[in-house]
Amino acid sequence: MKKINYKSFPDKEGHFAKFGGKYVSETLMYPLNELYKAYIKIAKSTSFKKELLGELKNYVGRPTPIYHASRISKELGSCNVYLKREDLNHTGAHKINNAMGQAMLAKAMGKTRIIAETGAGQHGVATATACARYNLKCVVYMGSDDIQRQKVNVYRMKLLGAEVIAVDSGSKTLKDALNEALRDWVTNVDDTHYIIGSVAGPHPYPMIVRDFQSIIGRESKQQMKKINKKAHILVACVGGGSNAIGLFHPYLEDDVEIIGVEAGGYGLNTGKHAAPLNKGKPGILHGNRTYIMEDENGQIKSTHSISAGLDYPGVGPEHSWLKDNKRVKYVTVTDKEALNAFYYLTEKEGIIPALETAHALAYAFKLAKTRSKKNILINLSGRGDKDIDTIASLQGMKV
Ligand SMILES: *Cc1c(COP(=O)(O)O)cnc(C)c1O
Numbered sequence: 001m002k003k004i005n006y007k008s009f010p011d012k013e014g015h016f017a018k019f020g021g022k023y024v025s026e027t028l029m030y031p032l033n034e035l036y037k038a039y040i041k042i043a044k045s046t047s048f049k050k051e052l053l054g055e056l057k058n059y060v061g062r063p064t065p066i067y068h069a070s071r072i073s074k075e076l077g078s079c080n081v082y083l084k085r086e087d088l089n090h091t092g093a094h095k096i097n098n099a100m101g102q103a104m105l106a107k108a109m110g111k112t113r114i115i116a117e118t119g120a121g122q123h124g125v126a127t128a129t130a131c132a133r134y135n136l137k138c139v140v141y142m143g144s145d146d147i148q149r150q151k152v153n154v155y156r157m158k159l160l161g162a163e164v165i166a167v168d169s170g171s172k173t174l175k176d177a178l179n180e181a182l183r184d185w186v187t188n189v190d191d192t193h194y195i196i197g198s199v200a201g202p203h204p205y206p207m208i209v210r211d212f213q214s215i216i217g218r219e220s221k222q223q224m225k226k227i228n229k230k231a232h233i234l235v236a237c238v239g240g241g242s243n244a245i246g247l248f249h250p251y252l253e254d255d256v257e258i259i260g261v262e263a264g265g266y267g268l269n270t271g272k273h274a275a276p277l278n279k280g281k282p283g284i285l286h287g288n289r290t291y292i293m294e295d296e297n298g299q300i301k302s303t304h305s306i307s308a309g310l311d312y313p314g315v316g317p318e319h320s321w322l323k324d325n326k327r328v329k330y331v332t333v334t335d336k337e338a339l340n341a342f343y344y345l346t347e348k349e350g351i352i353p354a355l356e357t358a359h360a361l362a363y364a365f366k367l368a369k370t371r372s373k374k375n376i377l378i379n380l381s382g383r384g385d386k387d388i389d390t391i392a393s394l395q396g397m398k399v
Pocket residue numbers: 093094095122123197198199237238239240241242243244309310354356357381382383
């Protein structure tokens with residue numbers, strides 16, 4: 001394999017080879033350039049980094065542990081399964097790492113108002129939380145269908161002081177909420193910062209979100225070293241791809257196998273899935289060039305996954321690049337397989353994972369049965385509390 005200096009990407013214009021970039025209207029160019037300049041100047045400074053690290057420690061609860069899942073390791077064969085416990089973060093997932101970093105950056109830039117998009121509501125809750133912490137006004141855009149499906153998270157955001165705006169256009173879900181948030185940003189850029197929730201969107205967002213999430217991989221490396229172990233295989237689920245790139249990025253130049261798991265839904269050949277890297281093709285979505293799911297007429301296709309957090313027709317541009325240069329392997333797991341892994345981890349280790357995470361678990365468990373004596377490190381991106389209603393209704397129950 002030809003040597004790539006992964007840390008030098010993206011370039012100044014946000015390109016990961018032919019992916020990424022800034023495919024936006026002229027009016028959006030200005031705030032994106034401002035953000036890029038502010039990010040380089042402020043977020044790269046020693047004082048900012050130190051302050052953020054303090055917040056992540058004392059408010060978010062980092063470092064999150066690495067847990068050796070010994071019971072399932074034994075049952076699956078000769079591999080050792082390790083879990084990076086992002087589920088133990090404040091608000092229950094990795095999303096807070098990014099929300100805190102960007103809220104602090106916004107504050108330092110003198111912004112007083114934050115906007116965000118959300119699908120299942122996890123990023124909305126993380127953003128509303130950070131805004132309460134930093135005394136920032138918070139507006140969250142959410143598809144009206146998602147508002148119906150995720151009532152508890154909508155209520156949590158309101159308790160935290162956020163205004164939740166229903167988006168009625170398009171499919172009334174995440175991609176429409178993202179469009180609406182970008183529109184708000186253009187008109188209110190003087191006092192407003194837009195906190196995007198994954199490594200998607202136009203440059204510099206994929207880079208900023210990746211950098212804030214990379215603490216997952218950096219911590220993991222140190223922690224594995226401390227227990228005298230080396231990860232041979234990394235596994236994470238991929239929606240937009242932020243928890244995955246957060247784990248992967250610090251390891252890209254190391255001798256380690258890396259696997260991203262997309263949502264296979266009802267199965268790849270049914271068309272009802274959310275697996276652009278496996279079944280999509282390059283195109284433009286939300287201001288960047290990446291693998292997307294679109295039909296013959298260039299319309300974005302509707303997606304399906306049991307987990308709302310993976311239910312997105314695009315993926316971060318860095319993942320598209322890592323797929324094409326073969327550094328990372330991208331696979332899929334169906335709803336049913338994810339569900340089985342959800343029950344398995346819950347019953348054998350006493351950890352209830354998010355349904356998104358269960359996709360990574362399902363693939364890693366399969367792998368553990370076929371490989372010999374490998375250390376498999378899985379990013380346990382979030383806890384399953386938010387999914388209890390879904391699980392219960394699948395069992396014909398109501399909680
Ligand atoms: C939102 C979410 C995801 C998917 O988002 P990525 O940007 O792909 O990480 C995965 N797991 C959990 C728990 C989430 O809340």
